[in-house]
Amino acid sequence: MNAEIKKKVDQWLHGNYDEETKNAIRKLQAEYENELTDAFYKNLEFGTGGLRGIMGVGTNRMNKYTVGMATQGYANYLKQCFGNDVRVVIGHDCRNNSRSFAEITANVFAANGIKVYLFESLRPTPEISFAIRELKCQGGVVCTASHNPKEYNGYKAYWDDGAQMVPPHDKNVIAEVEKILNVADVQWNGGKKNITIIGKEMDEKYLAMVKGLSIYPEVCKAQQDLKIVYTPIHGSGIMLVPQALAQLGFKNVHIVEEQSKPDGNFPTVQYPNPEETETMSIGLKKAEELNADILLGTDPDADRVGIGLKNNEGKWILLNGNQTALLAFAYIIEARKAKGIAQPNDMVIKTIVTTYMIDEVAKKNEISCYNVLTGFKWISSMIKAKEGKENYVVGGEESFGLMIGNQIRDKDSVSAVALICEMVAYEKSKGRSIFDKLIDLYVEYGFYKESLVNIVKKGMDGAKEIAKMMEDYRKNPPKSFIGANVVQLLDFELQQGKNLSTGETWKLDLPKSNVLQFVLADGTRVSARPSGTEPKIKFYFSVNTALHNAADFNKTEKLLDDKLNALAKEMGV
Numbered sequence: 274m275n276a277e278i279k280k281k282v283d284q285w286l287h288g289n290y291d292e293e294t295k296n297a298i299r300k301l302q303a304e305y306e307n308e309l310t311d312a313f314y315k316n317l318e319f320g321t322g323g324l325r326g327i328m329g330v331g332t333n334r335m336n337k338y339t340v341g342m343a344t345q346g347y348a349n350y351l352k353q354c355f356g357n358d359v360r361v362v363i364g365h366d367c368r369n370n371s372r373s374f375a376e377i378t379a380n381v382f383a384a385n386g387i388k389v390y391l392f393e394s395l396r397p398t399p400e401i402s403f404a405i406r407e408l409k410c411q412g413g414v415v416c417t418a419s420h421n422p423k424e425y426n427g428y429k430a431y432w433d434d435g436a437q438m439v440p441p442h443d444k445n446v447i448a449e450v451e452k453i454l455n456v457a458d459v460q461w462n463g464g465k466k467n468i469t470i471i472g473k474e475m476d477e478k479y480l481a482m483v484k485g486l487s488i489y490p491e492v493c494k495a496q497q498d499l500k501i502v503y504t505p506i507h508g509s510g511i512m513l514v515p516q517a518l519a520q521l522g523f524k525n526v527h528i529v530e531e532q533s534k535p536d537g538n539f540p541t542v543q544y545p546n547p548e549e550t551e552t553m554s555i556g557l558k559k560a561e562e563l564n565a566d567i568l569l570g571t572d573p574d575a576d577r578v579g580i581g582l583k584n585n586e587g588k589w590i591l592l593n594g595n596q597t598a599l600l601a602f603a604y605i606i607e608a609r610k611a612k613g614i615a616q617p618n619d620m621v622i623k624t625i626v627t628t629y630m631i632d633e634v635a636k637k638n639e640i641s642c643y644n645v646l647t648g649f650k651w652i653s654s655m656i657k658a659k660e661g662k663e664n665y666v667v668g669g670e671e672s673f674g675l676m677i678g679n680q681i682r683d684k685d686s687v688s689a690v691a692l693i694c695e696m697v698a699y700e701k702s703k704g705r706s707i708f709d710k711l712i713d714l715y716v717e718y719g720f721y722k723e724s725l726v727n728i729v730k731k732g733m734d735g736a737k738e739i740a741k742m743m744e745d746y747r748k749n750p751p752k753s754f755i756g757a758n759v760v761q762l763l764d765f766e767l768q769q770g771k772n773l774s775t776g777e778t779w780k781l782d783l784p785k786s787n788v789l790q791f792v793l794a795d796g797t798r799v800s801a802r803p804s805g806t807e808p809k810i811k812f813y814f815s816v817n818t819a820l821h822n823a824a825d826f827n828k829t830e831k832l833l834d835d836k837l838n839a840l841a842k843e844m845g846v
Contacts, residue, residue, distance in 0.1 A: 274306065274309070274310055278310055278313045278314050281313045281331075281332055282298060282302075282309065282313055284455075285298055285313075285330070285331070286298055286299075288455060288456065289455065289456050289457050290338065290456065294330050294336070294338070297329070297330045298330050298331075301330070307732075309331070310733065311331075311333060311732045311733060312329060312330060312331025312332070312333050312334050313331045313332050313333060314333060314733050315332065315333050315733075316332045316333065316339075316450075316451070317332070317333055317334070317335070317339055317343075318447060324339075324340075324343055324427055324428035324429075324430070325418050325419075325421065325425060325426075325427035325428070325807075326339075326425065326426075326427070327424050327425055328369070328370060328424060328425065328426050335370075335374070335418075335425070335426040335427065335428070337373070337374070337377050338456050340374045340377050340378060340416075340428060341377055341378075341381050341456065341459045341461060342450055342453045342456065342458075342459055343428060343430075343446075343450050344377070344378045344381040344382060344414070344459075345381055345385070345450070345453055345458065345459040345460065346446055346447070346448075346449035346450030346451070346452070346453055347412070347414075347430060347446050347449070347450070348381060348382055348385040348387055348460075349385075349449045349452075350442070350445055350446050350449045351387065351411055351412050352385070352386075352387075353449075354411070354442075355411045355433075357386060359386075359387045359388065359411045359412070360387070360388040360389075360390070360408065360409070360410040360411055361382055361387055361388070361389055361390070361405075361410055361411065361412045361413050361414065362389075362390045362391075362392075362401050362404045362405050362408060362410050362413035362414075362431075362471075363375050363378050363379045363382070363389060363390070363391045363392065363401075363413065363414050363415075363416075364391075364392045364395075364396045364398070364400065364401035364404075364413070364414075364415045364416070365392070365395055365396075365415060365416035365417060366395055366396075366398070366415070366416070366417040366508060366509045366573045366574040366575075367395050367507060367508050367509055367535035367536060367537050367573055368416075368417060368418060368423070368425075368426050368537040368573060369423070369426070369537035369538070370416075370426055370537075371395070371416045371417060371426060371537065372394075372395075372416075374416040374426065374428070375391065375392075375414075375416045376391070377461075378414050378416065378428070379391045379468055380461060380462055380464070380465075380468075381459060381460060381461060382464075382467075383463075383464030383465065383466075383467035383468050384460035384461060384462055384463045384464040385460050385464070386464065386467065387464075387467065388467050388469070389464075389467055389468045389469065390404065390408055390410070390469050390471045391468055391469070391470055391471070392404075392470075392471055392472060392475075393470050393471065393472035394472070394512075395509045395512065395535055396476075396509055396512055396513075397509045397510060397512060397513055397514075397571075397574060397575030397576070397685075397686070397687055398415045398417060398419075398429065398509075398574040398575060398576040398683060398684075399479075399575070399576055399681055399683050399684065399685035399686070399687060399688070400475065400476070400479045400513065400687075401413055401414075401415045401431070401683075402431065402435040402436070402681050402682050402683040402685075403435065403475075403478075403479050403482065403680060403681050404471070404475050404479075405431055405433070405434075405435040405682075406434070406435040406680065406681070406682070407475070407478060407479075410433065411432075411433045412430070412431055412432055412433060413430075413431040413435075414428060414429065414430055414431065415428075415429040415431075415574065416428055416429075417429060417573065417574035418573075419572060419573065419574050419576065419577070420544070420545055420546035420547075420548070420572040420573065420577060421544075421807060422543070422544055422545075423537060423538055423539050423545070430443070430446065431682075431683075434653060434657060434682055435653075435681065435682035435683070436649070436650050436653030436654070436657075436682035436683065437648070437649065437650040437653075437683065438650065439650050439651065439653075439654050439784075440784060476512075476513065476516075479513070479687075480513065480516055480517055480520060482678070482680050482681070482688075483517045483520075483687055483688045483691055484517070484520050484521065484691075485678075486677050486678045486688055486691065486692065487521060487691070487692075487695055488605070488608040488609065488612055488614075488695070489608065489612070489695060489698075489699055490521065490522075492695065492698050492699050492702055493521040493522045493523065493694070493695055493698050494521075494522040495698075495702060496523075496698035496701055496702060497522045497523060497524045497525070498524065498525045499523055499525060499566050499567075499694065499697060499698050499701065500525050500527070500563060500564070500565040500566045500567075501518065501523060501525060501526045501527065501565065501566065501567055501569065501694055502526075502527045502529065502556055502559050502560040502563060502565045502567070502568045502569070502581075503515065503518070503526060503527070503528055503529065503556075503568075503569050503570070503571075503690070504528070504529035504532045504533075504553070504555065504556040504568075504569070504570040504571075505528075505532060505533060505535075505570075505571055505575070506532050506539070506542060506545045506547065506552060506570055506571065506572060506573065507532055507533075507534065507535055507536040507537075507538075507539050507540070507541070507542075507545060507573065508535060508545065508571060508572060508573035508574060508575055509535065509573065509574055509575045510571035510572075510575035510686060510687070510690075511528075511533055511534075511535065512575075513575070513687050514569075514571060514575070514686070514687055514690050515528065517687050517688070517690065517691045518690065518691065518694060521691055521694070521695065523694060523698075527559065527563060527565070529555055529556045529559055531555055532555060532556070539573075541555060545572055545573050546572055547570035547571065547572055547577060547578060547579025547673060548577075548579060548591075548593075548594065548672070548673055550591055552570070552579075553568070553570050553579055553581055553591055556568050556570055556581060557581050557589050557591075560581055560589060561589050566582075566697055566701065566706075567580065567581070567582055567693065567694065567697045567707075568580065568581030568582065568589075569581075569690050569693060569694075571686040571687075571690065572673075572686070575686045575687060576674065576683060576684045576685065576686055577672065577673035577674050577684060577686055578597070578673055578675070578686040578689045578690055578693070579591060579592075579597075579673055580592045580597050580693060582706065582707060582708055583706065583708065584708050585708060585709070585712065585823075585826060585827070586827075592711075593671070593723065593724075593725075594627075594670070594671040594672050594673040594674070595627060595628040595630075595671045595721070595723045596711060597673065597675070597693075598623065598627055598628065598631065598669040598670065598671065598675065599628055599630055599631055599634070599711070599714060599721075600693075600696060600707055600710065600711060600714075601667065601669060601675050601677075601689070601692060601693070601696070602621055602623075602631050602634060602635075602667055602669065603634050603710075603714055604692070604696045604699070605621075605666055605667045605677070605692075606619075606621065606634060606635065606638050606640055606666075606667075607638070608699070609666065610638065615640075616664045618641075618662065618663045618664050619640050619641070619663070619664050619666050620640065620641040620642070620643060620659060620663040620664065620665055620666070621635055621640060621641070621642050621643075621665075621666060621667050621668065622642070622643045622644075622645060622652045622655050622656070622665065622667075622668040623642065623643075623644060623645075623652075623668065623669055623670060624644065624645055624646065624647045624648070624651070624652070624670040624671070625644050625645070625646065625647070625763075625765070625783075625788065625790065625800070626647055626670070626671055626788075626790075626800050626802065626811075626813045627669065627670045627671045628671065628721050628723055628815060629721065629796075629798070629815065629817075630714075630718055630719065630721035630817070632644075633718040633719060634714070634718055637717075637718065641663060643655050643659075645783065646765065646783055646784060646786045646788070647670065647672075647786070647788070647802065648670075649668070649670070649674060649676055649682070649683050649684045651784075652668035652669075652670075652676060653676075653682040653683070655668075656668075656679070656682070664679075665679050666678070669684075670684075671723065671725070671813070674686075674689075675688070675689040675692070677689065677692055693707075696710075709823075712820075712823045712826050713823070715820040715826070716820050716821070716822060716823060719817050719818070719819060719820070720817060720818055720819065720820040720829055720830075720833065721815060721816070721817040722815070722816055722817070722830065722833040722834065722837060723813065723814060723815045723816075723837075724813075724814045724837045724841070725811060725812070725813055725814075726811070726812045726814070726841050726844075726846045727804075727809045727810075727811055727812075728809060728810050728812070728846055729807075729808060729809045730808055730809065730810065731808045732808070735808050736808065739803050739808075739809075739810045740803075742801070742810060743787060743789065743801065743803060743810070746789050746801055747764065747766070747789060750762050750773070750789075750791065751791065752773070753793075754791070754793060754797065754799060754840055754843055754844075755836065755839045755840060755843055757793040757794050757795050757797060758773075758774075758793065758794050759773055759791045759792070759793055760772065760773060760774060760792055760793065760794050761773065761790075761791070761792035762789070762790075762791060762792075763781060763788075763789070763790040763791075763792065764781075764789055765781060765783060765785065765786045765787070765788040765789070765790070766785055766786060766787045766788070766789075768780060768781045768782075768783065768785060769781060786802075787802065787803055788800060788801070788802045789801045789802075795817075796816075796817050797814075797815065797816050797817070797836075797840070798813070798814070798815040799812070799813070799814055799815075799840060799844070800812070800813040800814075800815075801813075812841070812844060812846050814837050814840045814841060816833050816836045816837055816840070817833075818832065818833060
């Protein structure tokens with residue numbers, strides 16, 4: 274253990290920390306030195322999802338002290354920016370310690386003279402974003418680790434527009450937190466009068482907003498018997514998703530009972546992530562037994578949604594996030610057009626690692642499509658940049674996230690579930706499924722297929738390995754993949770695009786981010802990005818070809834799948 278880490282450990286052992294914490298440190302000292310090193314070798318930082326980490330003792334862990342110190346730093350910064358009239362919203366999900374962390378957060382804000390609106394119990398993350406805007410607050414916090422495993426928790430920090438913080442605010446908050454060298458610098462208690470409990474009245478306003486997003490409410494009512502299976506995966510979606518479906522008129526909703534009760538131990542799954550087949554397996558079984566029209570699953574804080582449906586062979590499958598985003602974007606763009614409510618200045622926003630098929634759909638429908646960095650805070654930042662000039666209708670990314678309409682600034686599975694069920698109802702009214710619609714889109718716009726490979730590298734050594742991998746790709750970029758030349762290298766850290774044939778360079782007009790994207794001559798894209806919320810590096814692969822007719826779907830899909838597998842193999846992942 275190096276001297277800097279030992280100094281931090283000693284500060285906690287001899288500082289103003291409770292005995293339970295000190296005993297836990299002593300136990301790590303005696304039995305788990307590597308774990309102790311990992312717990313103290315750095316401070317938790319705001320990434321694409323805010324503060325997130327494993328629960329436990331130490332500066333690199335989620336605990337009452339790191340939460341309290343982060344809140345004090347955040348409170349100091351809010352007061353610097355907005356003076357003494359500051360209001361915040363605090364919410365949390367179902368995770369172990371989430372309520373406790375939310376109450377600590379509320380108490381620290383309140384002790385600093387900040388007006389706090391604390392939700393009475395767990396709520397979906399998007400409702401907190403909505404409430405910040407509705408109550409005209411200057412900030413907010415959701416205590417959640419989203420879809421991470423059960424040992425994690427987190428702290429999503431929001432700004433006055435209801436979006437998670439972007440530079441300079443995220444870095445400035447960290448700077449303020451780093452000024453707090455002792456837990457004695459935190460104002461822990463003394464402001465109870467500044468805390469207001471909120472709940473049902475905000476639920477009603479939020480649900481009204483979701484209902485207002487419907488484009489064809491009459492179709493939903495006509496298809497009220499649509500057979501829907503929904504699983505909240507032990508999370509906060511159970512609080513609002515069934516109500517959102519009910520108010521659209523859907524009466525045949527089946528909840529996956531085994532996963533209906535909020536539980537931070539997530540007893541039926543290894544990872545509470547609707548991207549995982551294992552996580553959705555109970556829902557898939559129930560959907561098959563009931564011969565349902567659609568299966569939907571939301572993660573613990575209900576910001577992302579997974580879809581299960583029958584494919585063209587009648588087999589139940591899960592769509593990936595790119596397919597879900599494509600269907601949602603296409604539906605909203607086409608339905609608004611057909612209904613006569615599209616505006617000439619409508620725009621959609623996606624991330625740089627989300628299917629470029631959406632760009633093709635937008636282009637053909639003469640609607641602006643903007644690409645931003647990964648994370649909904651960047652979608653929100655683009656909305657702010659275009660405010661008053663262009664009309665935002667939908668944004669999304671491949672990680673199972675959608676943000677519909679202009680009254681919210683984070684991904685929202687509640688409105689996404691409502692929209693997806695409306696899509697299914699719309700296609701059913703025409704005697705079709707949304708899988709049929711998906712194939713039709715491939716025929717019309719080109720068949721794009723994507724895959725994602727995650728490589729987990731835990732701890733301090735893992736972080737170094739990930740950094741080296743990115744450095745190697747940056748210094749020695751591959752010249753070709755599976756026989757096709759790399760024609761462009763897009764380096765978002767250097768904010769530079771480069772034509773590898775001519776040497777021509779151009780500026781990428783996006784904030785700095787440690788992402789590399791290789792563009793091949795045939796339109797294939799390979800992207801590498803360290804995760805901002807988990808100890809992993811992510812590789813995104815995208816391939817495409819023409820699909821001449823629906824009958825060729827299976828054959829063409831196999832060709833694309835083979836190509837994706839070959840790309841991953843060549844990358845060594």
